[in-house]
Structures are given as C-alpha cells and as structure tokens.
Amino acid sequence: MAEKNVENSPDQSRRSFLKYTGTAIGGVVVGGVIGSAISGGFTKKSTTPTPSPSPSASPQAQAGMDYNRAPMFFNQAQLQITEAAAERIFPKDESGPGATELGVAFYIDHQLASPWGVNARTYRTGPFVKGEATQGDYLSIQRHELITMGLQSMEETSKSKYTKSFVELAPEEQDAILTSMEKGEINVVNGVTGKTFFNQFRVLVMEGVYSDPLYGGNKDMQGWKMRKYPGNQMSYTNIMDKDQFAVMEPRSLHDHFVH
Template sequence: MAEDHKGKSPDPSRRSFLKYTGTAIGGVVVGGAVGSALSGKFGNKQAAPSPSASPQAPQQAADYNQAPMFLNQSQLQITEAAAERIFPKDDKAPGATDLGVAFYIDHQLASPWGVNSREYRTGPFVKGEITQGDYQSIKRHELITMGLQSIEDTSKTKYSKSFVDLAPEEKDAILTSMEKGEIMVVNGITGKTFFNLFRSLTIEGVYSDPLYGGNKNMQGWKLRKYPGNQMAYANIMDKDQFVAMEPRSLHDHFAH
C-alpha cells in the first residue's frame, strides 16, 4: 500500500526535499509513428474539402510504451490485478492500474535484467543468510511468471475463479499467503520470494520515469511533488522554502 515514510509528513525545506521523494530507475523504451502523404504522382490532385464538411477531430497520439513485450495477455491481467492491490486507487490518487505499473513490470522482464544478465549464475545455489537473501537458480522472469501462475492456481483451487475475477478481499487473502510464504512457487522457492520482488517492482513502476512504462503522465511523481528530471535547479537553490515544480520526464528532454 502507498505509505508515507514512517508516518512522517514531508519537511518542506529544501534540505529534506529529496529525502521524501521517489527515485527514477529502469530502462528506456522509445516509440514513434511516421506518416506521409503522396499526391499528384500522375498529375492528379486531391479534391478540395467541401466547405460544409466538418473538420476531423485530431487523433490522440498512440502510446507505444503501453504495450506488452514479455507477458501474455493473461499474465499481464494478473500482474495488473495484483499490483493494484499492492498500490490501490483511492479517492485522492490513482492506483497501479491507472499508472501503467503492469507495463513497467512487463518491460523489466523483457530487459536484460529479467534474465539476470551479466550476473554470476553458477551454483551451488543455496539459501542465504537473512542479511544476504536467496541465490536463485531460476531467472527473475521465471520467478515472476511462476509466481503469477501460483496465484492463478491458488485462486482457482480456493475460489473456483480466476484471480482477476476475485473480490478485493479475496485477492488480498491470496497475496497475504504469498507474502507469508504459505504458497510454493517452485521447489525450494516460496511465495515470499516472489512477493518481495513483485512488490518492489510495483513501487518502482509507480515512481519510475514514464519512459520505462509506468508512472503514467507522471502522476506518481505528482503525488510526492517530485520534480522528475529537471535540467537544472539554479533558479531555486537560494530558496529556503519548498518549491513545487511541474515534473519533467526524460522524454521531455528527448523531444527537444
């Protein structure tokens, strides 16, 4: 659930600004559309539009970042439903669904991070100390997809319904069992390992730069009054009071 840091309200001073705001992490996805018009190739010209014809409304640009790259449709729906229970919508703020968190998670699984690229991947694979964490024999994208399947299997066994069709309290019950490690994902790996990673990905998707798939329209940043990726802060460095700034995405800089 969305929580303030230890129940403290943010200190408005400039020195405490970064302490209470999110951090942007992730990988870049770039998309675009190019259109062209060909006329007069054989001496023909387009007819002038009728004066009485009403002008067409401008089409909204397609958001190519809101597209799955790794998960299938069923997995994406379960991801969205589970993330929404971890970071739910309320009357004051959007939830994980509106923020596009499922797409962030999907894009991370499709990236080199999802296959533990450039990491030491030779055994023995043993359970680590509490300060170390587990060293898993399976890759991150395998852990997530197996965890999603465990959620779905548990839902159908316990409630005879798909996870996405459950009531909120039923979804919470399954996720709580995962968090406690009461549900097994694969031999030697409990739901707790899956849940911890999934929850981290959900929070990242809320606060990452929109280029990475989540934090749609920078709404996650706006919740925290986080300025995003500003070019400079020289004009406010001498201010003693907190200065609210309209957040900027990396996309804003690329566009210029």
C-alpha cells in the same frame, strides 16, 4: 575491318530511349517525378486538391496514443493477473491513481522483456545455496521465471481455494492470497517460496509507480505529481535561493529527447 556502327551501340540506344521516353510515353513518365522536373513542375503548384487526412491519422489522434503501453513479454492472462495484484499493493485512493491507471503492469512486463529479466548481469554459477533469513535467496531460476511462476502459483491457489481466477476475486480474497505469498505459505518452484516472489513483485510495483514514464509506468508522471517530485529537471538554479518548498512541473527523460 568493318566500321563500328555508333548509331546502334548500346549507349546510343539508351540515350535515345531516355530522350524520347518523356514525349512518346508522356502519360507514364511526364506524369511522374521525372516529368515534373522536365516541365518545371517542382516549382509549379498542382491543380489537384490534396485529400484531407482521415481523423484516425490526424496528429491529435496520434498524440493521444501511448505506444509504450503494450505487452512485450506477458501473455494477456499474465498481464491481467499482474495488473490486479499490483492494484492491491498500490490501490487507487483519495491521494491519487493506483497501479492500474499508472500502467505498472506494463512497467513490469517491459522489465521482464529486458536483459534484467534474464539476469544478464548477475553471477549465475552455482552452487545455489539457501541463504540466511537476512540474506535472501540466491535463485537458481531467472527473474522472469520467478515472476511468471509466482503468478501461476497465485492463479492455481485462487482456483483451488475459491474456484475462480485471481482477477475475478473480491479485493479481500486477492489480499488473502497475496498475504499467503508474503508469508511464504505458498511455494513457487524448486524450494523458492512465495515470499521471494512477493518481495520481488512488490519492488517492481513501486518502481513502476515512481520510475520515469519512459519505462512504461508512472503514466503522465502522476506518481511523481502525488509526491510533488520534480522528475528529471535539467537545472535547479532558479529555485536554489528560495527558502520555501518549490513545486515544479515534473519532467520526463522523454521531454529532453524531444526538445
């Protein structure tokens, strides 16, 4: 039987490769992480100056960006109509910012993109019977369909009545269309009136003004600050014994996550 040639075995060849790679091909390996470990470079300071980060990548610039204000459901036209309509329902005045500055349109957009927008936890089996005036409608369409079709009806009404897009109308003209929706004078689809759309839309606007900023609206907690609402505080023990109203800097759920 021939004697096994250990020197030429695969394992020996691999060991030889690893042994000599660092010296024979030093420019490739020694210059990298393995080479740094071999030469003690993990504790050695590099003589190559570290390039300074660009202004766009600075922490200060990143901190000023609000990634929560990005559409997840609406297209650009729908987002603009939503923003314009929400501003008429909650306009800016001497008390503070309006729906636009508070990011309400993004709150509505995020809600429609969520399971809530497709009625994920709602009983959805018919018959879909028109309810009494005190009951409201049992909708045969999903919430995101109600809102998008309502916005489309507003846009069509605007173009037929004023020959302009809703976002191009004067405030009083926008109010006139919203009033018609509120009164049920404009149909949305399948017997669903503008009143149903308006009631749901108005609720969403108010939620966007006063909900936690984590959900896209109430930017910088300005909605809470207008009401002197403290937001999500961990404890009130430090003010429980005070007789006068205590104004607290509001806190978001996000504050508890990052601290």
